[in-house]
Amino acid sequence: MNPTSSPALPGSSLDARRRLRELERLADGSADSVVDVLVVGLGATGAGAALDAATRGLTVAAIDAHDLAFGTSRWSSKLIHGGLRYLASGQLDVAHESAVERGILMERTAPHLVRAQPFVLPLTPLVSRGQAALARAGFLAGDLLRVGARTSRSTLPQPRTLSAVETRHLAPALRPTGLRGGLLSWDGRLSDDARLVTAIARTAAAYGARVLTRTRALELHRDGALVRDETTGQELRIRARTVVNAAGVWAGGLVDDVRLRPSRGTHLVLRSEDLGRLSAGLHIPIPGETNRFVLVLPQGDGRVYVGLTDEPVDGDIPDVPEVPETDIGFLLDVLGSALDVTVHRADVVGAFAGLRPLLDTRDAAGRTADISRKHAVLTSPSGVVTVVGGKLTTYRRMAQDAVDAAVTAGGLTAGPCRTASVPLVGAAGPRTLAGLDVPARLVHRYGSEAPAVQALALEDPALARPVVPGHPVTGAELVWAVRHEGALDTSDLLDRRTRIGLVPEDRAAAEEAARDALTEAAQVR
Numbered sequence: 001m002n003p004t005s006s007p008a009l010p011g012s013s014l015d016a017r018r019r020l021r022e023l024e025r026l027a028d029g030s031a032d033s034v035v036d037v038l039v040v041g042l043g044a045t046g047a048g049a050a051l052d053a054a055t056r057g058l059t060v061a062a063i064d065a066h067d068l069a070f071g072t073s074r075w076s077s078k079l080i081h082g083g084l085r086y087l088a089s090g091q092l093d094v095a096h097e098s099a100v101e102r103g104i105l106m107e108r109t110a111p112h113l114v115r116a117q118p119f120v121l122p123l124t125p126l127v128s129r130g131q132a133a134l135a136r137a138g139f140l141a142g143d144l145l146r147v148g149a150r151t152s153r154s155t156l157p158q159p160r161t162l163s164a165v166e167t168r169h170l171a172p173a174l175r176p177t178g179l180r181g182g183l184l185s186w187d188g189r190l191s192d193d194a195r196l197v198t199a200i201a202r203t204a205a206a207y208g209a210r211v212l213t214r215t216r217a218l219e220l221h222r223d224g225a226l227v228r229d230e231t232t233g234q235e236l237r238i239r240a241r242t243v244v245n246a247a248g249v250w251a252g253g254l255v256d257d258v259r260l261r262p263s264r265g266t267h268l269v270l271r272s273e274d275l276g277r278l279s280a281g282l283h284i285p286i287p288g289e290t291n292r293f294v295l296v297l298p299q300g301d302g303r304v305y306v307g308l309t310d311e312p313v314d315g316d317i318p319d320v321p322e323v324p325e326t327d328i329g330f331l332l333d334v335l336g337s338a339l340d341v342t343v344h345r346a347d348v349v350g351a352f353a354g355l356r357p358l359l360d361t362r363d364a365a366g367r368t369a370d371i372s373r374k375h376a377v378l379t380s381p382s383g384v385v386t387v388v389g390g391k392l393t394t395y396r397r398m399a400q401d402a403v404d405a406a407v408t409a410g411g412l413t414a415g416p417c418r419t420a421s422v423p424l425v426g427a428a429g430p431r432t433l434a435g436l437d438v439p440a441r442l443v444h445r446y447g448s449e450a451p452a453v454q455a456l457a458l459e460d461p462a463l464a465r466p467v468v469p470g471h472p473v474t475g476a477e478l479v480w481a482v483r484h485e486g487a488l489d490t491s492d493l494l495d496r497r498t499r500i501g502l503v504p505e506d507r508a509a510a511e512e513a514a515r516d517a518l519t520e521a522a523q524v525r
Contacts, residue, residue, distance in 0.1 A: 009202070009203065009206045009425045010206065011205060011206040011207075011208075012202040012203060012205055012206035012425050012484070013202070013205075013483065013484040014201070014202055014205055014211055014484065014485060014486030015482065015483060015484070015486060015521075016488055018205075019211075019212055019213065019214075019486065019488075022061075022210040022211075022212060023210075023212055023215065023229060023236075025210075026061055026210065026212075026236070026238050027236040027237075027238075033238075033239060034239040034240065034241065035058075035059040035060055035061045035210070035238070035239070035240045035241070036053065036058040036059045036060065036240065036241050036242065036410065036412055036414075037049075037050075037053040037058050037059070037060050037061075037240060037241070037242055037243075037244060037403070037406055037410075037412075038060075038061050038062075038063070038224055038225060038238055038240035038242075038243045038244070039053070039060065039061070039062040039063070039243075039244045039246055040062075040063055040064075040217045040220065040225065040243065040244065040245050040246060040247050040254065041064060041071075041245070041246035041247040041248060041250075041251075042062055042063070042064035042067075042068050042069070042070075042197070042201060042211065042213065043069060043070075043071050043072060043073035043197060043246065043248050044069070044073045044193070044196065044197050044200065044392055044395035045073075045246045045248070045387055045390065045395045045398045045399055045402070046062060046064070046244070046246035046247070046399075047062065047068065047197050047200040047201040047204060047211075048200055048395045048396050048398065048399030048419070049062075049244050049246055049387070049398075049399040049402050049403055049406075050062035050200075050201065050204040050209040050211065051200055051201075051203055051204035051207065051209065051399070051419055051422070052396075052399045052400055052402075052403045052417055052418075052419050053209070053244075053403050053406070053414070054204050054207035054208050054209040055207050055415075055417075055418045055419060055422055056403065056407075056414040056415045056416070056417065056418065057414060057415050058403075058407075058412060058414050059208070060204065060208070060209040060210065061209070061210040061212065061238055061240065062201070062204065062209055062210065062211050062212065063212045063213075063215040063216075063217060063225075063227060063238070064212070064213050064214075064215065065214070065215070065216035065217070065230065066213065066214065066230075066319070067213045067214070067486075067488070067491070067492050067496055068194070068197050068198050068201050068211075068213060068485075068486060068496060069193065069194035069197035069198065069496050070319075070496070071248050071249065071250070071354075071355075072248050072249060072354045072355055072356065072357065073193055073194065073196075073197050073248075073392060073395075074193055074194040074197070074354070074495075074496055075193075075265065075267075075321075075352050075353060075354025075355075076190075076193045076265075076354060076392045077265075077267065077295055077297060077305065077307055077308055078189060078190040078191075078192065078193050078297065078299075078305070079117070079187060079188065079189055079190070079295075079297075079393075080101075080102045080105055080106070080114050080187070080188030080189065080190060080392070080393050081098050081102065081187060081188070081391070081393050082095075082098055082099045082102050082142055082145055082146060082149075082156075082187055082188070083095030083096065083097070083098030083099045083102075083142070083145055083393075084138055084139070084141070084142040084145070084185075084187075085291065086098060087138070087141055087142065087145065088138055088291045089291070091374065093374070094374050094394075095145055096145065096148060096149070097394055097397060098145075098391075098393050098394060099145040099146060099148065099149035099151070100149045100397075101393050101394045101395075101396055101397055102114075102149065102151065102187075102188045102393055103146075103149045103150060103151035103155070104396065104420050105188065105393075105396075106151065106155050106156075106188050107151065107152065107155055108420065108421060108423065108427075109396075109419070109420070109421075109422060109423055109424050109427060110196065110199065110423075110424045110427055111427060111428070111429070111430065111433070112426050112427055112428065112433055112443065112444065112446070112447030112448070113190055113191050113192070113195060113196055113199065113424070113426070113444070113445075113447070114188045114189065114190055114191075114196075115188070115189060115191075115444070116155060116156050116157065116186050116187075116188065116189075117186065117187055117188065117189035117280075117281055117297075118157075118170070118184060118185075118186055118279075118280040118281065119184070119185050119186070119187060119280055119281045119282065119283050119295075120162065120167055120170050120171055120182045120183070120184055120280045120281070120282055120283070121135055121182055121183040121185070121282075121283040121284075121285070121293070122167055122171070122174050122179060122182045122282065122284070122338055123167075123179065123180040123181050123182055123183070124174075124175065124178060124179060124180075124285075124337070124338050125177075125178035126285065126287055126337055126338075127285055131285070131290065132180075132183070134290070135183055136161065136183055139159040139183060139185045140159065142159070142185065143156075143158060143159055156186045156187075156188075157186050159183065159184060159185040159186065160183075160184050161181060161182075161183060161184070162181050162182040162183065162184050163181050164176070164179045164180060164181045164182075166181070166182070167179060167181055167182035169279070170182075170184075170278075170279045170280040171278055171279070171280060171282055172276045172277060173275045173276040173278070173339050173340060173341050174282075174338060174339060174340060175338060175339060175340040176340065184280070185283075188393075189281075189297070191444045191445050192445065192499060193392060194496045194497070194499070195445060195497075196392075196424075198485050198486075198496075198497065199424040199425045199426060200395075200424060201486070202424075202425045202484075202485065202486075203422065203423075203424045203425050206425070211486065213486060213488065214229065214230040214231050214488065215227050215228070215229060215230065216228045216230055217247075217254060218235070220243055220245060220254050220255060220382075220384050221243070221382065221384075222242075222243070222382050222383035222384065223239060223240065223241070224237060224238050224239040224240040224243065225237070225238050225240070225243060231488075241410040241411075241412060242383065242385065242406040242407075242409050242410030242412065243383075243384045243385065243406075244384075244385045244386075244387065244402050244403070244406050245258075245384055245385065245386040245387070246386075246387050246399075246402065248355075248357045248388075249262050249317050249355045249356075249357040250317055251357060251386050251387075251388050253317075254384075254386075255378075255380050255382075255384050255386050256380065257378075257380065258378060258380075258386050258388060259359075259360040260357050260358060260359065260360055260388060261312060261358045261359075261360040262312070262313040262317065262355040262356060262357065262358065263310055263311065263312055263313065263355065263356040263358055264309060264310075264311045264312075264313050264321060264327070264353050264354070264355055264356075265307060265308040265309055265310060265353065265354050265355075265356060266307060266308055266309045266311075266323050266324075266327035266328070266331065266351065266352070266353040267305045267306060267307030267308050267331075267351065267352055267353070268305065268306040268307065268328060268331050268332070268348050268350075268351050269303055269304075269305060269348070269349055269350030269351060269352070269502050269503055270303065270304045270305075270306060270343065270347055270348065270349065271302065271303065271304070271347070271349060272298065272299075272302050272303060272304050274304075274341070274343060274347050275296070275298075275304055275339070275341065275343070276341065278296070278298040278304065280298075281295060281296055281297050281298060282295070282296035282338070283295065284296065284334055284335065284337065284338045286334055287334070287337060292310075294306065294307065294308070294331060294334040294335065295307055295308065296335070300441070300444075301441075301471060301472055301473075302470055302471060302472075303349075303502070303503070306331050306335060307331065308331075309327045309330060309331070309353075311327070313355055317355065321353040321354065321355055322353065323351040323352065323353045327351075327353070328345065328348060328351060329345075332344075332345065332348075349503045349504075349505065350502045350503040350504060352502060356391070357388050357389065358388075358389060359375075359376050359388050359389040374389060374390070375387060375388065375389040375390030375394065375397075375398045375401070376388055376389050377398075377401045377402050377404075377405045379405055379408075379409050383409050383410070385402055385405045385406045385409055387399075387401065387402040396419050396420070399419070400417045400419065403417070404417070425447075425449065426446050426447025426448050426449045426450075427447055427448070428447055428448040432448065433447060433448070436448070436450055436451060437451070438450045438451050438453075438454045439454075441472055442454060445477075446480075452480070453476055453477060453480045454476070456476035456479055456480060457474060457475075457476040460475075460476075462475060463475035463476040463479060464476065467500070467509075467510045467513035467514075468500060468506045468509045468510045468513075469509075471500060471506055473498045473500055473510075475513055475516070475517060477497075477498060478493050478497075478498070478513060478514055478516075478517035479517045479520055479521055481493055481497035481498070481517070482517055482518055482520075482521035483521050485497055487518075489518070490511060490514040490515060490518070493514040493517060493518070494507050494510055494511070494514055495507075
């Protein structure tokens, strides 16, 4: 096998040529062009539905108006939650489901992308002893969720209490005055949410799904959709026996009677040096709240994310949500309540916001933070299946339920769901991944495909250099994204296959390298 051209899972490569070829086959009007399931939306849930259906033996086309992970799925906290927050609010079913799905990702389907992340909740003067006792009980309850989900202790260590010295050792930026210690807990953390979506979509493609970006659904019907190829403007019909609407916050614009209450979650991007050495993430309690925290999330690439807000959004849904100054000020204020260093507005080198597609139930009132994160699968009178709500952690179960409904709605014959045991592209056991003779950072992003990415750099030393000073992404990763991950333009490369674009200054510096990667890949086609 030539590692520079053949990924580990045969048939998983996505590129411009494959997209065009498969779009033409769907439009040719032949009997073979009719698919069992058409999925609209290629975020985590839509890509998951494509994978679920394909692994059941169904023929699948999956489309998105923009790109893989263009919407909410790239704006998360990059966490795979075990459900503690939902346990605290009495949503026991959602909490258990989250813990189960976290274990599946960490131990079976994506151990290369999801790893254990330690978090410290500092016991500052703003955290009363009663609140600390409640938080401690919550972390122990979270560990019981881990047990109930049958996730091993070696995957997620036990929570414990820290002394003030231990707490400051893990997070030296914390203010020492009045610090009584801390609570250490563990959860799952993604190397990158957009990379998870890319892996899901490529795995679906390996099982035969036709994955088509830049293909906008104009109308949905029981028997397919009118779509437009956004690269050419050509309109065509994709015929299908059933349709799954997984368009997230845009789902209501495609199907009547689906009401959503979008909620905005904002994160700040800081340079790591502004917060000093962080060996763990932080849960910083929001003053006046009993069960809400601001998260400080070191990324290992010279950046730290700080989030997140939970604010209702009214009006039209933008393609890319804007970050209001009020959100930035709120997050900086909470940081200032616990840190010994002052983070100024000028230190915020980037910011991003995502919109959660929360289901608007008739009895929903008050804050979006109080709306259940349980997902819903709705079948319209026309037979279109819509999946909304939920969260990134439970994408696989959401996809399973959506495909179950689609099979019923379309009268399809399909096998049982298999995705709880289907490894994603790049997945391998811990020993295999540890034995790869490549930088650990590549393993955490590409898993068993990391040697193939590294081989590109070995063949061309120019591709071994970081494309932006101070950021680890290399030219080889950009070329790999064009050849195998379906990247079609510089935005795909900088904003989703890599996350260079989260910092505008870095994005501008990387534009030329992205254009070079697209040109290089075109020359070898």
